[in-house]
Amino acid sequence: MGTDRVAALVDSLRARGERITTARRALLTALAEAGDHRTAEELAAEVARVHPEVHRATIYRTLDTLRRLGVVEHTHLGHGPAVYHLADEPHQHLVCEDCGAVAEVPPTVFRPLERALARDYGFAVSSRHFALVGRCRECSQGRDAI
Amino acid sequence: MGTDRVAALVDSLRARGERITTARRALLTALAEAGDHRTAEELAAEVARVHPEVHRATIYRTLDTLRRLGVVEHTHLGHGPAVYHLADEPHQHLVCEDCGAVAEVPPTVFRPLERALARDYGFAVSSRHFALVGRCRECSQGRDAI
DNA sequence: GTTCTTGCAAAAGCTTTGCAGGAAG
DNA sequence: CTTCCTGCAAAGCTTTTGCAAGAAC
Numbered sequence: 001m002g003t004d005r006v007a008a009l010v011d012s013l014r015a016r017g018e019r020i021t022t023a024r025r026a027l028l029t030a031l032a033e034a035g036d037h038r039t040a041e042e043l044a045a046e047v048a049r050v051h052p053e054v055h056r057a058t059i060y061r062t063l064d065t066l067r068r069l070g071v072v073e074h075t076h077l078g079h080g081p082a083v084y085h086l087a088d089e090p091h092q093h094l095v096c097e098d099c100g101a102v103a104e105v106p107p108t109v110f111r112p113l114e115r116a117l118a119r120d121y122g123f124a125v126s127s128r129h130f131a132l133v134g135r136c137r138e139c140s141q142g143r144d145a146i
Numbered sequence: 147m148g149t150d151r152v153a154a155l156v157d158s159l160r161a162r163g164e165r166i167t168t169a170r171r172a173l174l175t176a177l178a179e180a181g182d183h184r185t186a187e188e189l190a191a192e193v194a195r196v197h198p199e200v201h202r203a204t205i206y207r208t209l210d211t212l213r214r215l216g217v218v219e220h221t222h223l224g225h226g227p228a229v230y231h232l233a234d235e236p237h238q239h240l241v242c243e244d245c246g247a248v249a250e251v252p253p254t255v256f257r258p259l260e261r262a263l264a265r266d267y268g269f270a271v272s273s274r275h276f277a278l279v280g281r282c283r284e285c286s287q288g289r290d291a292i
Numbered sequence: 293g294t295t296c297t298t299g300c301a302a303a304a305g306c307t308t309t310g311c312a313g314g315a316a317g
Numbered sequence: 318c319t320t321c322c323t324g325c326a327a328a329g330c331t332t333t334t335g336c337a338a339g340a341a342c
Contacts, residue, residue, distance in 0.1 A: 019316050021322065040307080055324050060307060062322090076222060076276065079332095081306060094269050103267060113259045121251060122283025123240050130222065130276030137268030165341050167297065186331080201299050206332060208297090225307095227331060 005032045009071060009086075018069065023058045026051050031072065037083035037093075037102070077102060077131045092128045096136035103136065151178045155217060155232075164215065169193070169200045173208050177218065183229035183239075183248070223248060223277045238274045242282035249282065 006028050010020055018024075030046040031038070038046070044059045063084055066072035074082040077095045091104040107128065117123045152174050156166055164170075176192040177184070184192070190205045209230055212218035220228040223241045237250040253274065263269045 017317095019321065021316075023323070053324075057308075057325080058323055061309095064308095065322095078275075094263065094267065096269075097272060103269065105263070105267060109262055109266070110259065112262075113256065116255055116258075117240065117251070117278070117280075120255070121240065121249060122286065123242075123249065123278075123280050124286050125278055125280040126243060127279045129224075129279040132263070132269075132271055133273045133275040134263075134269050134271040140268065140270050165296065167341070169298070199299080203300080203333075204298055210333095211297090 005086075013069065013071070016069070022051055023047070023054045023062050024066070026054060027059065027062050027066070028071075031084065031086050034085065036104070037075065037077075037085045039081040039083055041081060043084065073128070075129060075131055078133065090128060093131035094136070095131040095133055096139055097133050098135055098139035101136050101138075102131070151232075159215065159217070162215070168197055169204045169208050170212070172197050172200060173205065173212070174217075177230065177232050180231065182250070183221065183223075183231045185227040185229055187227060189230065219274070221275060221277055224279065236274060239277035240282070241277040241279055242285055243279050244281055244285035247282050247284075248277070 006025070009028050009032075010025060013024070014020055026047045027043060030043050033046070034043075040056075040059055040063060043063070044054070044056050047054050047059065063072055063074070067074065071087055072084055073087045073090070074084045075093050076082050077093060078097075078100075090107050092107060092110055094103040094105060095101070096103075110125070110128075114125045117125060152171070155174050155178075156171060159170070160166055172193040173189060176189050179192070180189075186202075186205055186209060189209070190200070190202050193200050193205065209218055209220070213220065217233055218230055219233045219236070220230045221239050222228050223239060224243075224246075236253050238253060238256060240249040240251060241247070242249075256271070260271045263271060
């Protein structure tokens with residue numbers, strides 16, 4: 001399952017002339033196994049379970065490399081660290097300011113907004129770099145004000 | 147002009163039982179004069195021109211106090227520091243990932259999206275806490291890909 | 293006089309960078 | 318063999334915190 005996905009990513013990177021190193025393969029594996037988003041810290045811990053020698057700086061550098069290559073995206077959910085995930089299956093994040101729950105919604109929900117911004121402001125929304133902050137269903141029902 | 151606005155803000159804070167200190171008044175003045183968004187660093191510099199004794203920690207603490215009181219909002223435009231502005235005239239930020247230009251758009255543009263998220267996910271978008279990242283008109287025309 | 297705010301200094305949290313050794317191709 | 322990547326250590330940037338002195342009311 002995740003193994004195939006990693007193999008495909010590795011192949012595509014190699015095809016582009018990128019080097020395949022222990023850190024890169026381990027990071028791709030950790031990302032594929034994650035399912036949803038992970039912080040750099042969490043990914044470093046996951047990688048360290050198998051390859052303790054991989055340094056945190058390498059985690060950040062490799063994540064940035066993979067981002068430039070279009071393989072990884074990262075999103076800011078709030079005031080904490082950024083979260084990373086594989087770039088296939090793009091999605092937007094909704095984060096609840098009360099309980100911290102994070103929901104993923106398909107990018108189609110944003111299509112009308114993107115069209116309006118392109119039409120009225122010439123602005124081409126290009127990334128799902130930031131989450132939308134608000135209140136989830138459960139927290140909306142429990143209380144009214146902050 | 148800005149003076150009236152500051153006076154009104156000061157009055158409303160006092161009416162709520164909040165203390166009016168040098169730092170608070172200076173910060174409100176700097177925010178009112180700013181017109182658009184400013185980083186905490188920029189606001190600290192502006193305040194320091196008149197009151198050099200106001201410490202940066204006080205800037206952050208005061209901004210947070212004003213945020214809790216609903217007077218100030220802050221937004222994350224990208225990877226740098228947060229930007230602050232007075233909470234009247236709410237707006238969303240569009241930031242260009244190429245040239246860094248920041249546009250402000252009225253919240254009405256987001257109304258349909260907010261309704262869709264409320265209807266389909268029970269999610270109540272409550273803040274304009276993050277900018278939307280994309281490419282502005284000028285940068286879209288100049289080039290096609292990253 | 294009481295309570296809230298501030299200045300200071302220090303640290304926290306997350307991320308980036310310079311450099312020299314080492315691995316990938 | 319050449320180029321790119323990594324480990325290490327150190328620092329960067331933004332923001333937060335503990336504490337005692339000081340200001341607001």
